Amino acid sequence: QPTSLIFETGAIDRTGVDLPPVKGIKPRLGGLARTSSTGNPGLSEPEAVRHYVRLSQRNYAIDLGMFPLGSCTMKHNARLNEKMARLPGFADVHPLQPISTVQGALRVMDELSHWLMTLTGMQAVALSPKAGAHGELCGMLAIRAALDARGQAHRRRVLVPESAHGTNPATAVQCGFVVDEIKAAPDGRVDLSDLKTKLGDDVAGIMLTNPNTCGLFERDIRIIADLIHEAGGYFYCDGANFNAIAGAVRPGDLGVDAMHINLHKTFSTPHGGGGPGSGPTVLSAALAPFAPVPYVVKRADGSLDLIEHEADSDGEPFGRMVAFHGQMGMYTRALTYMLSHGADGIRQASEDAVLNANYVQACLKAHMSPAFEGVCMHEALFDDSWLDGTGVTTLDFAKAMIDEGYHPMTMYFPLVVHGAMLIEPTESESKASLDAFIATMTSLAQAAKSGDTARFTGAPHHAPVKRLDETRAARKPVLKWTPPAEISQIAAE
Amino acid sequence: QPTSLIFETGAIDRTGVDLPPVKGIKPRLGGLARTSSTGNPGLSEPEAVRHYVRLSQRNYAIDLGMFPLGSCTMKHNARLNEKMARLPGFADVHPLQPISTVQGALRVMDELSHWLMTLTGMQAVALSPKAGAHGELCGMLAIRAALDARGQAHRRRVLVPESAHGTNPATAVQCGFVVDEIKAAPDGRVDLSDLKTKLGDDVAGIMLTNPNTCGLFERDIRIIADLIHEAGGYFYCDGANFNAIAGAVRPGDLGVDAMHINLHKTFSTPHGGGGPGSGPTVLSAALAPFAPVPYVVKRADGSLDLIEHEADSDGEPFGRMVAFHGQMGMYTRALTYMLSHGADGIRQASEDAVLNANYVQACLKAHMSPAFEGVCMHEALFDDSWLDGTGVTTLDFAKAMIDEGYHPMTMYFPLVVHGAMLIEPTESESKASLDAFIATMTSLAQAAKSGDTARFTGAPHHAPVKRLDETRAARKPVLKWTPPAEISQIAAE
Amino acid sequence: MRYLPLTPSDRAQMLARVGVNSIDALFQDVPAFARFDGPIAGLPLAQGELAVERHMQRLSHASVAAGSVPFFCGAGAYRHAVPASVDHLIQRSEFLTTYTPYQPEMAQGTVQTLFEFQTQVAGLLACDVANASMYDGSTACAEAVVMAARITKRRKVVFSGGLHPHYRRSARTLAKHSGLDIAGLPIAIDDEAAVLAAVDQDTACVVVQCPNVFGTLTDFTELARAVQAKGALLIAIFTEAVAFGLVKPPGDMGADIVAGEGQSIGNALNFGGPYVGLFATKDKYVRQMPGRLAGETVDADGNRGFVLTLSTREQHIRRDKATSNICTNSGLCALAFSIHMTLLGDKGLKHLAQLNHEAACETADAVSTLEGVELVSPSFFNEFAVRVPGSAAKVVDAMAAEGVLGGVPYSRLRQEPGFDDVLLIAATETTTADDIAALADTLKKVI
Amino acid sequence: MRYLPLTPSDRAQMLARVGVNSIDALFQDVPAFARFDGPIAGLPLAQGELAVERHMQRLSHASVAAGSVPFFCGAGAYRHAVPASVDHLIQRSEFLTTYTPYQPEMAQGTVQTLFEFQTQVAGLLACDVANASMYDGSTACAEAVVMAARITKRRKVVFSGGLHPHYRRSARTLAKHSGLDIAGLPIAIDDEAAVLAAVDQDTACVVVQCPNVFGTLTDFTELARAVQAKGALLIAIFTEAVAFGLVKPPGDMGADIVAGEGQSIGNALNFGGPYVGLFATKDKYVRQMPGRLAGETVDADGNRGFVLTLSTREQHIRRDKATSNICTNSGLCALAFSIHMTLLGDKGLKHLAQLNHEAACETADAVSTLEGVELVSPSFFNEFAVRVPGSAAKVVDAMAAEGVLGGVPYSRLRQEPGFDDVLLIAATETTTADDIAALADTLKKVI
CATH class of the missing domain: 3.40.640.10 (Type I PLP-dependent aspartate aminotransferase-like (Major domain))
Structure with missing residues (x-):
C-alpha cells in the first residue's frame, strides 16, 4: 500500500481532536484576525495513527539493527x-x-x-x-x-x-x-x-x-x-x-x-x-x-x-x-x-566500544584496506584502495549494505583519506552482532572484487525505495506539497 | 537478517537487568531450594529490544491497515x-x-x-x-x-x-x-x-x-x-x-x-x-x-x-x-x-459501522456473491459461489489478500454459508480506506475469474514467510525450543 | 468525533451508493418499538481528550497507589519492578493492535513470541510443555481440574487447605457445573500433604499449592508418586512465579499439571487484572490441555515458521466437543512476561528471587519480634503469615489509616473461624529498609 | 551492566583475535600520565533500574508540576494539551532511534514527515517555504538575523522593544560575533512599528514580534513595505504558534523571514527544552536559509521519494563557507509538532486558538477588575501584561507560596527600570474557570 502525504488523504474540515465548544466572547485581537486558511488538512485519529505507523516502518533504526556510523555514535537508547x-x-x-x-x-x-x-x-x-x-x-x-x-x-x-x-x-x-x-x-x-x-x-x-x-x-x-x-x-x-x-x-x-x-x-x-x-x-x-x-x-x-x-x-x-x-x-x-552506568559502567562502555572497533578492524583487514596501521580507538577507518579496478565506489558499496539490512558506515569522511569508510560499532553491539556484520562485509567485499558490479551500482534493490535522485531534488527544489490544482494552474500559465 | 529465537542468541550467564547485591541471609526455604537450571538464557537490554522490535515488524496490525474480520471487530485502539x-x-x-x-x-x-x-x-x-x-x-x-x-x-x-x-x-x-x-x-x-x-x-x-x-x-x-x-x-x-x-x-x-x-x-x-x-x-x-x-x-x-x-x-x-x-x-x-465517545458518539460509531459494511456490500456485490439479499448490519457476508470453477478456494483468496497488504476477512464462518467470507470494516475505516479495499477486492476477484490461479494457490508471496504448513505442525507438535545438542542426542538414541 | 473518519458528506455519498435515503433504513430490521431517536438517555455526551483525562486523573487520585506508601500486600498479586523497556515494547502497534494469529504468515511476531513464552514457562516450571497462557492463575487452576477429570475419567476433586481461597472457589464453580464432586480439606497453614488421605479410586486429582497461601513450602515429590499410584493426578498451583528462581519447581517434584499466576513477571498489579495464567503439563497430556498452543513448522520454501497448532481441541473447531470454551489467552501479558524473562535470564531470575527472599526474611524478623505477633509459616519464599492480637482486618485498616499498606488479612480471602487473626505479609525487591521499619513501627503502634 | 552485551569470555576471545593481551593495549596511544587504573573517583558506581528510578522520582517530586496547580506562565513557553497519540508515535523505535536521514532510501519515514512538516509550517505562517526546523525559536531568530545580513550584505540590525528579551539577547550574541552592529530600541509594550525610524541605508533587517512579549498584536503590513523600500528585510518573530489559528500570520503581512517557537504544538514545557524552532521565508531567499531541508524527488524506478536537499549550504559540505554551523535540527520535536498539526487540521487549530483567546479574555477580565491591577496590553491573543502594585516578582513569589503559578514577571526576562511591576499572564485551553478564580483570589490576597 503506497504511502500518501497527509495533504492527499486529509480533509480541510476534518479534525482528529475534540474540543469543548467556544463561548463566542468578543475578540480582543485589535482587528488582527486571520482571514486566510492554513491549507493544512486534518485527519481523524485512526487515520493519523496509521499514517505515522506506516511511515515509521520506512525507517531503519538502532532498534532494528546496527548503524556502524563513525563519528555519529548510534548506541542503544534505553527506555x-x-x-x-x-x-x-x-x-x-x-x-x-x-x-x-x-x-x-x-x-x-x-x-x-x-x-x-x-x-x-x-x-x-x-x-x-x-x-x-x-x-x-x-x-x-x-x-x-x-x-x-x-x-x-x-x-x-x-x-x-x-x-x-x-x-x-x-x-x-x-x-x-x-x-x-x-x-x-x-x-x-x-x-x-x-x-x-x-x-x-x-x-x-x-x-x-x-x-x-x-x-x-x-x-x-x-x-x-x-x-x-x-x-x-x-x-x-x-x-x-x-x-x-x-x-x-x-x-x-x-x-x-x-x-x-x-x-x-x-x-x-x-x-x-x-x-x-x-x-x-x-x-x-x-x-x-x-x-x-x-x-x-x-x-x-x-x-x-x-x-x-x-x-x-x-x-x-x-x-x-x-x-x-x-x-x-x-x-x-x-x-x-550516567546513574545507570556509574563511573565503572561508563569506563567499561568506552573500553567495549574500542574493543568492538578493533575487533571489526582485525576481522576486516584481510578484505578491505585499513587507512592506517595499528590499533584504533572506537572507530575503524578504511580507504577505498581495495576497490581499485572493481568499478565499485564507496557510495555503491554503502548502498549495497542497505540491501543486506545495514545502515551504511560513514563515507567520504574524514577527507584526508580517499573514499573513506569509517566504521563505529559502539559498545551496544554484541559479539554475535559484530560477527554477522563482519560476515556480511566480507561477503560484499568478495562480491565487489569478483566483478558483480550490478549488485552495487543499482543498490539498494530491497529498500522501501530504489536509489533516490538527489541531484534532481537540488536542481529544482520542491520543498513543500502543492495542491494538484495549483500545479496545473501554474503549468497552464 | 533472519529472526533467531532468544534461545539461540542469549547466554545462560547474561542478563539484561542490574540488581543490587544479595546480602547472604540464611534461607528459610525449608530445604526446598531449586537445584535445576530454568534453561532460560538472558539477553542484554539492547539485544532484547532489538529482538522484539524486529519480531514486531513481522506482524500486521490495525495501526498498519484494515482487518476486515467479521465477528472480531478490529477497530482503532486510542492511545x-x-x-x-x-x-x-x-x-x-x-x-x-x-x-x-x-x-x-x-x-x-x-x-x-x-x-x-x-x-x-x-x-x-x-x-x-x-x-x-x-x-x-x-x-x-x-x-x-x-x-x-x-x-x-x-x-x-x-x-x-x-x-x-x-x-x-x-x-x-x-x-x-x-x-x-x-x-x-x-x-x-x-x-x-x-x-x-x-x-x-x-x-x-x-x-x-x-x-x-x-x-x-x-x-x-x-x-x-x-x-x-x-x-x-x-x-x-x-x-x-x-x-x-x-x-x-x-x-x-x-x-x-x-x-x-x-x-x-x-x-x-x-x-x-x-x-x-x-x-x-x-x-x-x-x-x-x-x-x-x-x-x-x-x-x-x-x-x-x-x-x-x-x-x-x-x-x-x-x-x-x-x-x-x-x-x-x-x-x-x-x-x-465511553467517556470520549459519549452516548452520541457510541451511537454514531454503530451507525458508521453499519454504513461502512453496507457500502462494502453494495460496491462488491457485482463481483462477489452476497450470501443474502438486502441490507446488512455491521458485516457483509459473501459465499463462495462466485468462485465456482475458478480453482480458487476461499482460503486461497484470503491468502492472496495478504499479498495486497490486507488481513483476510473471516472465512468459513458462519458454517451455514458455503465458503463464507465475512467482512466487517468497522467504523474506524475512512471512505478512502474502504474505496482502496474495494478496489483491491474487485481486482483480486477479477484475477480469480480470469484464471490466474497461481497468484492464489501459492499465496502469500510477499509476507515475511510463505504459506505455513499447519498440518505438519499438528502431526508432530514441536511446542518448545530444544537445544540442538539434546535433539542430536535424541536422534542418536 | 476524533475517532470517526467519516464526514457528513462521506456519509451522504455512501448512503447514495447503498441506495437508501438515511441511516435509519439500514436499521429497518430492528423492531420499531426498540429504536431510539437520539442518544440513549442517562449518559454524558462526547468529550475531548483533556476533559476525559481530567476525569480519569481524579479517579486515579482517589486510590492509594502501592508505590506511594510502605507496601506489603501479596496473597496472589505481587508488586515487582518491571523494566521500562517491557512496557514500551508491548505498546508497539504491531503487538498491541494485532489480532489472534490465525493468519500466521502475517503474525510471525506474535506466534514466535508465544513459542518462546511456552519454552520459558516450561523451563521455569520444569515441565515438558506449556501452553500460550490462560486468563489468570485462578482460571488456569479451574481448567486444570476439569482437564484432570477428562484424563482420568473420574469425578472427585480434592483441594488442599493451603490453596488460595479464590482459586479454590473459582475451580469449584467450574468443577461443580462440570458434574464433579468437590472434597475441600480444612484450611491449614502447613498440611499440604494431607490431601493424600482423601484420595480414593474415584479421585481425579488433588490440588496443592507451593508456596501455599500462607507462604509455606512443601516438597510434593513423595505425594506425587503416591497420588499417581492411586490413578489420580497431582495438580500443583502457585501464585508467585518469581519463587521458582529459588524454590524447587513443581515439575521437579513430579506434578502432572502445573498451573498458576505469572503476573509477578512483567506485569503490574492492575487492581487484580489483567494477569497471565501459566499452564504446563507432561507431554503425554498435551492433547487434553486447554488453551492455545504455538508450534514450529516450515513454510512453502522450507524455512522455519510458527503457527497456532492442535486447534482441533478448541471451541472454534470442535464446538460442543472442545476441551474448553476458551477463545482468548492473555497474549499481551504473556508477551510482557516473556520480555521480562528474556531480560532476566536464568541468572537474573535467580538473583531477583534471592532479593525477594531476603527482603521477606528481614521483614519477618522485624515483625515477629514484636510483642503479640507470631510468625506461623514454618518456611516461606517472599510471603509469610503471622498471627496478630485480635482481628487482622482491623489491624490492616488501622495501619492503612497510618499510611502503611501492611498486608492482607486472611479473612479478606475467606471468612474462617480460627483464622481471623492471620495476616499475610509479602515483601519483594521493591521493599526498602525504610518500608520495613515503617511496617514494624506502625504494626507495633496499632496492636 | 544491562546495556553492555559483551561477556567476559566474549572480551577475551575478541582481544585474542585483535592480537593484544589486554584492553590497556588498545589505549596505548594515551599518554601514561593521563590513564586511570579504575573508575574515575567522585562518582557513584552502576545502579539498577529501580534505584535510578527512585532517585529521579525524588528529583521530580522536588519541583511543582504545572499541571498540579492553577497555572498562568507563558513568556515564550506554553502549556497545552497534547493528544496521547502524539507522544506514543514519536516514541516508536523507528522514529526515536533513527539517525539523520542522510541515507534516504532507509529513512523515508523521517524525510517524508519533514517534508510534511515544512508544508504545514509554511501554511501556518503563510510563507513560501519553511525549513525542517531549528533548535528553538530564539536560535531561529538569531539565524534569521545573520541570514538577513548575508542577503543584504549590510551590517546593522534593529531590534524592536517588544521582542522577547531572551531572543534579543541570543540574537545579539550571534550577531555581534558575526560582526554586525546592534540597534536595540527601548522596551515598549506597544511600539513595534517604531523600528522604522531606526532604519537607514546600513540596515540589514528589523526584528519585530507579534504577538509581542507583552501580548500586543501589531499589523506589520505597512511596516514591511516601508522597510523593504529601504532595502532592508523584515523579520517577524513569534513565540506562540497556536496564535496563527486566529491571528493574521506574518507571511500575510509581507514579512521576509519568519522565525519562532513551535513548542506550543505537540511539545511539553520541559523546563525550557527541547523545543522546535520554526523558520520560513520567501522562495527567493531559500538558498540563504540555514538548517536542513527535505525535498521531493524520484527513485530509480521513477517513484516519488524524499531526500534532504540543498545541502551545499551546510557545514558538512561547505565547511567554513556554510550558511550556518548547524548540523542538528529538532527532528523529533518537529515530528511531534507535525503529528499534532495533522490531528488538529485547519479546523481544529482555529478552534483551539479560539479557546485560548477566550480563556485569556476571561482571565484578563478577572484580574484587571482587581483594585490596583491594570491591563496594559491593548490587544492580545492568549497572553497579556498587567501592572501590579510594587514588584511583580514578589507578587509571583507570594502567589507561588499560596500554590498558584500566576505568571511571569517581566523582570525575570530583563531587569529594566519602569517594568518591575509588569506581570505577564498566559491562559490556554487547559485553563479552567476554577484556575481563573484561584488566580484572581490569590492575586487579590497578595497585593
Missing part, C-alpha cells in the same frame, strides 16, 4: 531514560516558574554538571547549548570573550586540522575567526611540524578532535596543548568522540580549555531522526569566567539558584546563547544514563 | 486509553488493599457498570469475566443457578442456532447443559418453526447472537424471546456483535436475560495478539440475583464497597469465577472510550 524524561517534575515544569518551585529540575542540572566536570576534569560547564555545533559555538565564543578580556582582540586565526568535522571551520567563521588548516601526518595524526609553522601571535587557538576523526588518539596531545598555550591560544577539543575515552581519560588532564559534549552520542540521548541534541560545553579554569548565562549556583542554605542575567563587572561573559536553560529533556536522559 | 490505564491509581493498586484505599478504582467499576447497564437496558452486571467466552460462562451459570433456585434442575437443554459461534455450544456443555441445534431459515435468520418444535419443559434457554453471525438483525427477536420465556427458559444473547447496535438499541428491550459484552470489541480495548480481553455480563431483573461475586455496592455515605463473599441466604449466587475482581486494566480503557 528508562525516556520514561524518566517524562516525569511531571521535569516534563511539565515551565522554565520561568519561581525558583522555589523548580528545585528538582535545578538538581538535575547540578548533578549533570557534576558528572560532566568530573568525567572531563574541567572546572565549569555551560549546559545551555542545544546541540554539538552549538556547543562548539559556545566554546569558541568563550575563547573570543577571554581573548577580548585580555585585550587580544587581534587573535582571530584558528587552527583546524584538515581531518576536522565540517562544523569546526563553520563554527570558527560564525564566531568571526578565520580558519587555518593544519596538515595531517602520514600516521593520520596532526603534523606537529606543520602546526609549529602555523603558530603566531594572531592565533586564537586550535580546534582538535581527540580521538580524532581517523579513529586515532593524538599521541602528542599534551605537546600540542602546550604549544598552543605557549603561543597564547586556547585549546578547543571537539568532543564528538569523547565516548571512546569517557570514564578512562579526562580531557582536562590533556590541556583542553573547552570541549562540547554530545549528550546524544556519548550519553545516548536518542538521535530522533536528526535531533534534538544537546551540547553542554565544559571549560577550563581559564575559560570558566566566560561561561554564558544561565547557570546553576548553590546558595548558602543548600538550595539552588539560577543565574539568568549577565554579570556587569568582571569576567564579561559573552552573554546568552538561547532562550531559557537548554535541553532539560536531554539532561534527564543523560543523567539517567 | 489515550492506554495512557489512562497506566495511571498509578489504577495500574499500581493491589486488589486486596483496604477498601478505603481503593475508592477510585471502585468508582471506575461503578461508572463502567452504569454505562453497560444503561446502554443495554439491563438491571445488573457481573464485571469479573475475563473474556467473551468467560462472560458466556457467567451468563449460562447464572441461568443454571436461577433454574436450580426455582427447582427446575431438570432443564438442561439449550437451543443454539447452527450459525452460532463455537464458544456457544462449548460454553453450554461446560455448564453441564446439552446442546440442541436450531436451523437457519433461507433468509439467514432463525427458523421460527424449527425453534417452536424444539421447545419443551426441559429447555433451559436459547443462546442467540443478534445481530447474528450472518450480519443480519433477527427481526423476530421479540417473538423468540417471548417463546422462550413462555416455555420457561431464559434468553442468552451472545454480545459479540453488540457494536452494531450499541447506543441505538437496548438488548434489554428485546427480552434478553443475559449478555456478555466484549470490551475488546465493542469498546475497543486492544486485542494484543489474542488477549487479554474482558467479558462483563449484563443480567435482566430475573437473573440479577444470580450474579457472581465480587460486585460493587454503594454505601449510605456514598462511598463504595466491594462484596467479595457469597451471600448465605437468598439469591444463591453461583459463586466466584476468578480471583480478585476481573480485568481492571480493560475497565479503565473501556470507560475512557
